[in-house]
Amino acid sequence: MLCQTNDELKEFVMEAKKCTKKGKVADYIPSLGKANPEDLSIAIHYPNGNCVEAGDIEKKFTLQSISKVISLALVLMDRGTDYVFERVGMEPTGDPFNSIAKLETMAPAKPLNPMINAGALVVTHMIKGNSVEERFQRLLSFVQELVNDTNISFCEEVARSEFKTSNLNRALVYFLKQHNIIDEDVEPLIDLYTKQCAIEMNCYDLSKIGLVFAMDGVDPETGKRIMPIDIARICKTFMVTCGMYNASGEFAIKVGIPSKSGVSGGIMGAVPGRFGIGIFGPALDDKGNSIAGIKLLELLSQNYHLSMF
Numbered sequence: 001m002l003c004q005t006n007d008e009l010k011e012f013v014m015e016a017k018k019c020t021k022k023g024k025v026a027d028y029i030p031s032l033g034k035a036n037p038e039d040l041s042i043a044i045h046y047p048n049g050n051c052v053e054a055g056d057i058e059k060k061f062t063l064q065s066i067s068k069v070i071s072l073a074l075v076l077m078d079r080g081t082d083y084v085f086e087r088v089g090m091e092p093t094g095d096p097f098n099s100i101a102k103l104e105t106m107a108p109a110k111p112l113n114p115m116i117n118a119g120a121l122v123v124t125h126m127i128k129g130n131s132v133e134e135r136f137q138r139l140l141s142f143v144q145e146l147v148n149d150t151n152i153s154f155c156e157e158v159a160r161s162e163f164k165t166s167n168l169n170r171a172l173v174y175f176l177k178q179h180n181i182i183d184e185d186v187e188p189l190i191d192l193y194t195k196q197c198a199i200e201m202n203c204y205d206l207s208k209i210g211l212v213f214a215m216d217g218v219d220p221e222t223g224k225r226i227m228p229i230d231i232a233r234i235c236k237t238f239m240v241t242c243g244m245y246n247a248s249g250e251f252a253i254k255v256g257i258p259s260k261s262g263v264s265g266g267i268m269g270a271v272p273g274r275f276g277i278g279i280f281g282p283a284l285d286d287k288g289n290s291i292a293g294i295k296l297l298e299l300l301s302q303n304y305h306l307s308m309f
Contacts, residue, residue, distance in 0.1 A: 002044060002052075002275065002304045009054040012303075013040055016281075016296035023283025023291035026263040031161035035061075035265065035282035040292045045207035045276045047220035057203040061280050062158045064262030065288075067139075067196045068120040069235050069243070070209070074142045075126045076231045084126065086110075087181055088119045092241045092248060100172055109179040115242035115260070118172045124193045125182050132192045143199055145226055146209045148219060152201055159198035166190050197262075203278035210268045210276025213239075213258070236270055240308075244294075247287040255297045256307025267293045271306055 017040045027033030041055025063070075076084055089112045103109050103118055111119035129135030144152045173189055176182040182189065211220065217232035218225050239258035244251040251259065257277070259269045265282030267290055279297070281290040301307055 002300065002306070006052055006054055009042065009044070009052050012296055012299045013042060013054040016040060016292045016299060019292045019295045020281065020283040023281075023285055025265070025282045026284055026288070029158070029162055029165060029263070031155075031158040032062075032064075032264055032282070037283035039265070040281040040296065041203050041279070042293075042296060043203040043207040043278045045204075045211045045278075047211065047215060047275070049221050051204065051207065053204065055203075055280075057278075057280075059280060060155075060200050060202050061264045061266050061282070062155050062197060062262070063199045063201070063206075063266060064197045064264045065115070065120070065245075066206070066260045066262040066266050066268050067143075067199055068115050068123065069213075069239060069260045069268070070143055070146065071120070071123050071127065071139060071196060072114045072238070073227050073231050073235050074139060075123050076234065077227060078128050079126055081230075081234070084114075084123070087126070088114050088122045090238075094246050100168075100175060103172070103175055103179075108181075109175070110181055111176075113238060113242045115238055115245075117169055118176065121169060121173055121189065121193055122176060122181055124196055125184060125189055127192070132188050132195075135192055136195050139196060140199065143201075143209075146212050146219075147201065147205045148208065148222060149205065152199065152205065154195055154198040155200045156198070158200075159194045162194040162197060163190060166194060169193065203280050206266060206268050206278030206280075207276045208278075210270045210278060212276070213268075213270035214272055214274060214276050216273075236272065239270065244289050245287045247285075247289060251289075251294065252309070255294070255301045256309045257297060257301060258308070259297065261289045261293070263288050265290045265293065267297070269297065272308060 217227035269277030
C-alpha cells in the first residue's frame, strides 16, 4: 500500500520540491501569475475515507484544464458517446494544447480529442441549458457532487482575467463555427469556458474527484454512483493518452497513472481501484505541467509500483 503516514509523504514532497526552481508560473494569465512557484502539496484519498497529505493542502487553486475531464463526463452522460464523438475525436496529438494547426489539416475539421483546448471548447458547447448561468450551474453542481461539498465554487478574478486574455480560444471557436462544429455565439461560450476553468478547490477536494474516477464512478464514502462505469473508463483512458498535454506518452512510461493537469499547477490522479490523488505545484515545465508535481508522481510510482502498465 502507498504512504501510510504524512511524514512518509513529506519526504517525497521535499525531494520533488527541488525541481520548482526549474519551472515558471503561468503568468500569461495575469491572475495565475500571482502564485508562489515554490508551493507543492499533495493529498491521497483512499476508498475507506483515509487521507494522507503533505504540504499546504488547504491552499485553493483553479482547475483549469483538469475541468476538461469533468465536463467530458457530464456531456457524455447528457448526450451519449455517439453524439459527442461525432464532434470531437479520440486521438492523442503531439501538438501543444492550444494549437490550431491540426484543425486546419484535418477533414472534417473536428478537434482530435477533448483534452486539447479546441476539443474542450466543443465539449463545453455541448453542456445542456438555456443560458451561460444555467449551463455553468449544471457543471458546478456535478463538481460539487463529485467532491461531496456544496461549497465548491469558482474564482471570479481568475475567470475575468482569462476572459480578457482568451483571444486564442476565441480564434479556435470562430474556426469551429466556420466548420459547423460549434453553432453558438463566441462570447457566451468563452464566458462559460473561462468560468469552468476557474472552478476552485484544494488538493483534498481534488483527490476526492480522482478517487471517484479511480473507483469507476462510485463515491466509496457514500456508496453513490455518480457516473456510469463506461464513462469513468473513457475519461481515465483520455487521462492516460492525452491528460498531460503533449508530454502524455513520456508520462505514461515514467508514471503510468491516469492523470490530468492544469496550468494553475494542479494534477488529478486516479489509480484504478485504489485511490485518488490531488496535487498543487504552480511552477510549470515547458509543456504546461507542474514540474514538481510530475517529479512527485514519478517518485511515488517508482517506489510503490503504481503504474497500470
